[in-house]
Structure formats: C-alpha cells, structure tokens
Amino acid sequence: MATCTPPQPNANRALEMARRVLRIEADAVTALSQRLDASFIRATELILHCHGRVIVSGIGKSGHVARKIAATMASTGTPAYFLHAAEAIHGDLGMLTRDDVLIAISNSGEGDELLTIVPLVKRQGGRLIAITGKPDSALAREADVHLDAGVAEEACSLNLAPTASTTAALALGDALAVALLDARGFGPEDFARSHPAGALGRKLLTHVRDVMRAVDEVPTVTVDTLIPAALLSITRGGLGMTVVLDADGCLAGILTDGDLRRALEKRGDLRQIGVGEIMTTTPRSIAPERLAVEAVEMMEQFKINQLLVLDGGGRLLGALNMHDLFRAKVI
Structure with missing residues (x-):
C-alpha cells in the first residue's frame, strides 16, 4: 500500500x-x-x-x-x-x-x-x-x-x-x-484579588499568619539551659533558632545558629555556658496580620533568616524563617 x-x-x-x-x-x-x-x-x-x-x-x-x-x-x-x-x-x-x-x-x-x-x-x-x-x-x-x-x-x-x-x-x-x-x-492589590492563585496574588494576599509555625511548633529553652541542650533544640525545631523563655515563661530572647557561631569564635568551649549569656535579647519580630512580603523585606534588611511572630502585647504566637516563605511561594 x-x-x-x-x-x-x-x-x-x-x-x-x-x-x-x-x-x-x-x-x-x-x-x-x-x-x-x-x-x-x-x-x-x-x-x-x-x-x-x-x-x-x-x-x-x-x-x-x-x-x-x-x-x-x-x-x-x-x-x-x-x-x-x-x-x-x-x-x-x-x-x-x-x-x-x-x-x-x-x-x-x-x-x-x-x-x-x-x-x-x-x-x-x-x-x-x-x-x-x-x-x-x-x-x-x-x-x-x-x-x-x-x-x-x-x-x-x-x-x-x-x-x-x-x-x-x-x-x-x-x-x-x-x-x-x-x-x-x-492597582496591584486589586489585580491580586482577581488572581489569588497567581504569583502576584500569593505575594500580595498572603499574611504572616498563613505561613508561620504555630507556637506549639516553635522550639523553646529557658535562660539557664546549657548550650548543648539548646543546640539539640535548634536542630529539632528546624527554624535555625530556639526561643528563650525566662522563669515566668515570658519571652527573653532567641538563640540562633549565628549566635552560636559568634560565641564559639570568641569563647571556644561552650559546653558549660547557659543560653542567657550568648542569646539575642532583642529579636526581630512581626505581627501575624502583616503581609508575608513584609517579613521578606525585614529579613533582607536586617540580614536574618527568621522572625518571631508576636501579638500586640508581646506574647509569642509563632515564628517563621526564610524556608517557610519559599514553601509558600512568597519569594
């Protein structure tokens, strides 16, 4: 044929x-x-x-x-x-x-x-x-x-x-x-409301509360916790930091990977040192109702990888890091 x-x-x-x-x-x-x-x-x-x-x-x-x-x-x-x-x-x-x-x-x-x-x-x-x-x-x-x-x-x-x-x-x-x-x-915000599934919609309509880790998912230690135990807390939490609480359970600061590296460079052996001696006492924070893109801007401005999420009274509600924002496709 x-x-x-x-x-x-x-x-x-x-x-x-x-x-x-x-x-x-x-x-x-x-x-x-x-x-x-x-x-x-x-x-x-x-x-x-x-x-x-x-x-x-x-x-x-x-x-x-x-x-x-x-x-x-x-x-x-x-x-x-x-x-x-x-x-x-x-x-x-x-x-x-x-x-x-x-x-x-x-x-x-x-x-x-x-x-x-x-x-x-x-x-x-x-x-x-x-x-x-x-x-x-x-x-x-x-x-x-x-x-x-x-x-x-x-x-x-x-x-x-x-x-x-x-x-x-x-x-x-x-x-x-x-x-x-x-x-x-x-404007862009109006466009985002018509395109909530698009990249612009994610950037303009996603709030911090939508991407943050809830407070029960955030690792915590106390001020007198020794560094080895704090290091385990950071590793388990997957946020690159652990929240530090005082004796009353209130926020005292955070301990980050960066804090550990700087302390190791200055002091050497950290095994018998308490978290309170090397922690960051004034951590950067953001409110849950803020836009996720604002969290990105803060992290880039201050060259940090994580933020605490606090309410108006300074109570810990959660935390987020750059990886959370990547997963949410905000970045």
Missing part, C-alpha cells in the same frame, strides 16, 4: 512568510494607534458610567476575540462577561439588562446574529459599542460609539483568513481595558 508523504516546508520560505505576517500585523496595530480619536474617549466614558456589566459579543473568530477581551476586562476592574452572538438569539440575551453596555465585535459589521441582537438591546435601553473594520457597516451605524479596527490587508497570503483584523480588534480591546484600569485607579 502506498503511503502519503507529508509536504516538507521550505525553511527559507517559512521564515519569509512568518516575517511577512508579523510585519503586516504590526503595521495594522500601528495604524490603529494613529487612528484613535474622540470615539475611544466616548467608549471609555460609556463603560465607566455603566451601572451594570459590560457584555462582549461576537461570532466566529470575532467571538474568540470577544471572549478574551471580556476576560481581560474582568481581571482588570471592569465587570464583564462574554455572550456568544448565536446563543444570544436563542435565549441568552436574557443576561443583558438596560444598565449594561454591549461591545459587539465584527470585522464586516454585517453579521446577522449581531444585527438581530442590536434592536433588542436598544429597545430595553442598553448601550452599544461596535468594533468593526467597516465604519459604514450596519453595525457601526447603529452603535452609540463605533471604534474603527479596519486593516489594510489580512496577513493570510490569500487575504481571506481573519489574521490582521483579529489582531487589531484584540489590541483595541486591550487598549480599552487598560484605559479603564487607569481611570479606575486599579
């Missing part, structure tokens, strides 16, 4: 085509930036004054673009969701209220599904922003605000497949989302 041999790409032609595509799409976005006008300002104002949600709709490739724009807006402070144009005319239009703004995306501006939705949106008082490649299209004419995302040519060598046009529409949606972000004063 004869086997089909898959076509082999011409390496030079493949690179040439790839560069052509990128050049055409880059030119399309550059032209778009130069064409922005007062319509863009009106679109941002319309959304900022919206009392409902932003619904982004499209079909086909424009639908994929619409879904991404809705996701970008939702994660940057503008409540938004995607509505499939075909599903909208079969019941999902009930999601849209008079307080919402609809962003309809269509390169031709003549898609039947979106044009079917428009009068229904207008009838109930909703506002319409159209993103099309044809300013004289039916969708553009019916919109409260039209944003021109037209391109000179598609990057497809047949000038048929949506390529440069979808890139332009997507870039315009990103521009709108970022302009809204800036107008709302949306």
Whole structure:
C-alpha cells in the first residue's frame, strides 16, 4: 500500500512568510494607534458610567476575540462577561439588562446574529459599542460609539483568513481595558484579588499568619539551659533558632545558629555556658496580620533568616524563617 508523504516546508520560505505576517500585523496595530480619536474617549466614558456589566459579543473568530477581551476586562476592574452572538438569539440575551453596555465585535459589521441582537438591546435601553473594520457597516451605524479596527490587508497570503483584523480588534480591546484600569485607579492589590492563585496574588494576599509555625511548633529553652541542650533544640525545631523563655515563661530572647557561631569564635568551649549569656535579647519580630512580603523585606534588611511572630502585647504566637516563605511561594 502506498503511503502519503507529508509536504516538507521550505525553511527559507517559512521564515519569509512568518516575517511577512508579523510585519503586516504590526503595521495594522500601528495604524490603529494613529487612528484613535474622540470615539475611544466616548467608549471609555460609556463603560465607566455603566451601572451594570459590560457584555462582549461576537461570532466566529470575532467571538474568540470577544471572549478574551471580556476576560481581560474582568481581571482588570471592569465587570464583564462574554455572550456568544448565536446563543444570544436563542435565549441568552436574557443576561443583558438596560444598565449594561454591549461591545459587539465584527470585522464586516454585517453579521446577522449581531444585527438581530442590536434592536433588542436598544429597545430595553442598553448601550452599544461596535468594533468593526467597516465604519459604514450596519453595525457601526447603529452603535452609540463605533471604534474603527479596519486593516489594510489580512496577513493570510490569500487575504481571506481573519489574521490582521483579529489582531487589531484584540489590541483595541486591550487598549480599552487598560484605559479603564487607569481611570479606575486599579492597582496591584486589586489585580491580586482577581488572581489569588497567581504569583502576584500569593505575594500580595498572603499574611504572616498563613505561613508561620504555630507556637506549639516553635522550639523553646529557658535562660539557664546549657548550650548543648539548646543546640539539640535548634536542630529539632528546624527554624535555625530556639526561643528563650525566662522563669515566668515570658519571652527573653532567641538563640540562633549565628549566635552560636559568634560565641564559639570568641569563647571556644561552650559546653558549660547557659543560653542567657550568648542569646539575642532583642529579636526581630512581626505581627501575624502583616503581609508575608513584609517579613521578606525585614529579613533582607536586617540580614536574618527568621522572625518571631508576636501579638500586640508581646506574647509569642509563632515564628517563621526564610524556608517557610519559599514553601509558600512568597519569594
């Protein structure tokens, strides 16, 4: 049986085509930036004054673009969701209220599904922003605000497949989302609340209490404990230190690996020396409600590897070290 041999790409032609595509799409976005006008300002104002949600709709490739724009807006402070144009005319239009703004995306501006939705949106008082490649299209004419995302040519060598046009529409949606972000004063903390599972969310939303070792996991010794026993306490605790308590069980200080090294260098034999003679009497501490990134900053500032966690009255609640912060992916 004869086997089909898959076509082999011409390496030079493949690179040439790839560069052509990128050049055409880059030119399309550059032209778009130069064409922005007062319509863009009106679109941002319309959304900022919206009392409902932003619904982004499209079909086909424009639908994929619409879904991404809705996701970008939702994660940057503008409540938004995607509505499939075909599903909208079969019941999902009930999601849209008079307080919402609809962003309809269509390169031709003549898609039947979106044009079917428009009068229904207008009838109930909703506002319409159209993103099309044809300013004289039916969708553009019916919109409260039209944003021109037209391109000179598609990057497809047949000038048929949506390529440069979808890139332009997507870039315009990103521009709108970022302009809204800036107008709302949306900051890193707000972004973290929308991305609690991401690296930024971990850094900005993780508190000391979330990563610290509880007080019953923190090794302790008394002021008169001899150094060999204290060394065993440090080893068992895995924090690189042990907390030192006075006769009343109150915090007296800490003994760290560093304290031991410095004392060994100065005094030699430490076997008969009590912890109280070489401990750090004013250990660095942090409150449990502080952010974990603040603990990192303190450790780096003071060149230490561990912190005690104390309440407002100086009572020991726990401790943490740099390894705890690594495990929590705060660093």
